[in-house]
Amino acid sequence: MTMTLGFLQSIGRVFLAFMGTAGRLSLFTISATSHCFRAPWYFRIIGRQMIEIGYYSLPVVGLTAVFAGMVLALQSYTGFARFSAEGAIANVVVLSITRELGPVLAGLMVAGRIGAAMAAEIGTMRVTEQIDALTTLSTNPMKYLVAPRLIAGVTMMPFLVFIADIIGVFGGYLVAVYKLGFNPANYLQNTWNFLEISDVISGLVKASAFGFIVTLMGCYHGYNSKGGAQGVGAATTNAVVSASILILCFDYILTEIFFAK
Amino acid sequence: MTDAPPKISLKNVKKAFGDKVVLDGVNLDVAVGESVVIIGGSGTGKSVAIKCILGLLTPDEGTIEIDGRDVLDMTPREREKLNMQIGMLFQAAALFDSLPVWENVSFGLLAEKRCGRDEARDIALEKMALVGLKPDIADLSPADLSGGMQKRVGLARAIAIDPSIIFFDEPTTGLDPIMADVINKLIVHVNENVGATALTITHDMASAKKIGDRIAMLYEGKIIWAGPPDDVDQSGNDYLDQFIHGRTTGPIKMAIRA
Ligand SMILES: Nc1ncnc2c1ncn2[C@@H]1O[C@H](COP(=O)(O)OP(=O)(O)O)[C@@H](O)[C@H]1O
Ligand SMILES: [Mg+2]
Numbered sequence: 355m356t357m358t359l360g361f362l363q364s365i366g367r368v369f370l371a372f373m374g375t376a377g378r379l380s381l382f383t384i385s386a387t388s389h390c391f392r393a394p395w396y397f398r399i400i401g402r403q404m405i406e407i408g409y410y411s412l413p414v415v416g417l418t419a420v421f422a423g424m425v426l427a428l429q430s431y432t433g434f435a436r437f438s439a440e441g442a443i444a445n446v447v448v449l450s451i452t453r454e455l456g457p458v459l460a461g462l463m464v465a466g467r468i469g470a471a472m473a474a475e476i477g478t479m480r481v482t483e484q485i486d487a488l489t490t491l492s493t494n495p496m497k498y499l500v501a502p503r504l505i506a507g508v509t510m511m512p513f514l515v516f517i518a519d520i521i522g523v524f525g526g527y528l529v530a531v532y533k534l535g536f537n538p539a540n541y542l543q544n545t546w547n548f549l550e551i552s553d554v555i556s557g558l559v560k561a562s563a564f565g566f567i568v569t570l571m572g573c574y575h576g577y578n579s580k581g582g583a584q585g586v587g588a589a590t591t592n593a594v595v596s597a598s599i600l601i602l603c604f605d606y607i608l609t610e611i612f613f614a615k
Numbered sequence: 616m617t618d619a620p621p622k623i624s625l626k627n628v629k630k631a632f633g634d635k636v637v638l639d640g641v642n643l644d645v646a647v648g649e650s651v652v653i654i655g656g657s658g659t660g661k662s663v664a665i666k667c668i669l670g671l672l673t674p675d676e677g678t679i680e681i682d683g684r685d686v687l688d689m690t691p692r693e694r695e696k697l698n699m700q701i702g703m704l705f706q707a708a709a710l711f712d713s714l715p716v717w718e719n720v721s722f723g724l725l726a727e728k729r730c731g732r733d734e735a736r737d738i739a740l741e742k743m744a745l746v747g748l749k750p751d752i753a754d755l756s757p758a759d760l761s762g763g764m765q766k767r768v769g770l771a772r773a774i775a776i777d778p779s780i781i782f783f784d785e786p787t788t789g790l791d792p793i794m795a796d797v798i799n800k801l802i803v804h805v806n807e808n809v810g811a812t813a814l815t816i817t818h819d820m821a822s823a824k825k826i827g828d829r830i831a832m833l834y835e836g837k838i839i840w841a842g843p844p845d846d847v848d849q850s851g852n853d854y855l856d857q858f859i860h861g862r863t864t865g866p867i868k869m870a871i872r873a
Contacts, residue, residue: 475713483709486671490703491723491776492695 403506419518423525444544447526461564465597469572473593476576477586511565512558571597620683628677639836650813652827702778708769710757717753723776742771
């Protein structure tokens with residue numbers, strides 16, 4: 355009897371803790387989003403964050419994309435050779451990159467790069483009372499710290515992913531043409547013919563959603579961190595892990611919305 | 616006393632973190648233009664009391680009034696407006712390390728759009744001079760300064776907006792004696808010549824006597840004694856006596872085991 359009770363109690367506690375976190379996160383999301391649409395806007399900070407996300411993430415995301423494209427070409431060639439469908443690799447590469455791998459890989463890389471940095475920076479500002487100082491200087495920290503990062507994430511991720519798409523397709527092209535001996539003109543023709551505008555757009559919408567998730571998680575965990583250096587470390591880890599899981603989770607949901615008819 | 620409402624008035628303010636009671640019914644009035652110093656051991660909740668007044672923490676019970684208005688049920692916008700006339704020096708300075716020193720100092724001016732960036736920089740240099748900082752550190756990052764210098768930048772930031780109320784959380788801790796005296800004089804100047812109401816936290820009794828019109832001692836969540844600096848030495852209050860003389864024996868028990 356007492357054992358069952360204890361068991362139920364611990365389930366209850368976990369459930370309550372979960373609901374508490376979900377509630378706090380929802381409130382944070384609503385408040386942060388609404389600040390994105392209300393003046394004043396800190397353009398200087400938005401600009402700095404846009405450069406950080408859109409420009410300085412390019413090397414990492416570009417490298418990931420080029421190797422993703424290359425490995426896709428190689429894998430689908432060796433796999434498709436079994437039923438003599440090697441001709442389809444151009445389509446496989448371009449569709450996988452634009453619909454899936456471009457946004458997901460870029461999202462995960464940016465979660466590691468930007469989400470972690472945001473959580474660390476805002477978390478440090480929290481534990482050193484800089485966020486309190488903002489409030490006393492008539493500056494709303496949600497507006498000054500969180501909104502610019504969300505705006506930058508949502509607007510820059512599509513650009514980043516668009517470039518990643520091009521680089522990824524180029525990676526596939528390199529392998530197909532220089533290693534597998536495809537005719538360059540044919541390969542490009544195939545890439546182009548089967549690509550629909552909706553493939554690219556759906557990938558860019560995903561990118562924007564992932565940009566929101568990454569920056570939101572970075573800001574949320576940083577904003578609520580406590581307990582000195584250790585707390586900031588935990589916030590950084592949580593930001594990256596939660597963003598990565600949410601990216602994969604929303605990737606499925608968005609794919610279902612776009613393509614399941 | 617006077618008819619005007621006190622500038623700051625705390626009535627029965629209580630605040631606990633979990634089961635740990637920090638403030639247990641604080642009552643304190645600060646008159647317009649007065650300079651009150653709160654003394655008390657570390658961890659007695661002096662910083663918590665100031666954060667409650669600033670709205671950074673919400674008390675569990677009690678009322679806090681500024682200029683006769685209850686600040687606890689203000690809208691965020693009203694609160695923001697009120698903050699425009701309040702300056703705060705944080706215990707650990709809390710400078711923005713993403714901004715250079717001069718932008719830290721003029722942050723409030725720029726946030727409230729009181730002036731352009733060029734003018735803000737001039738004002739920042741002027742306020743920095745008041746706290747004994749040279750213009751050549753204006754473009755450094757706060758992280759490159761010593762603790763005492765950071766404290767002074769924090770002080771310059773607090774007074775830059777010409778506040779009518781100003782809070783100093785341990786302004787002289789970590790400064791050398793001469794610089795501490797410069798800061799004491801500056802606080803007196805801000806209080807007397809500029810007319811700001813000041814609430815200062817300190818452990819430093821010499822400093823407390825120099826800057827305070829009135830001294831209040833916080834112990835176990837309550838103000839147990841308040842009076843003018845001249846009365847401190849013959850208060851007849853055992854707690855106060857023990858504190859100002861720094862004795863280990865007396866009614867205040869330190870939570871250390873021998
Ligand atoms: N945000 C907080 N959460 C939990 N406990 C806190 C918090 N802020 C302060 N405390 C506790 O309140 C007590 C008083 O702290 P503080 O006001 O900073 O002391 P001091 O009088 O030295 O300024 C301390 O024991 C501290 O641990
Ligand atoms: Mg303190």
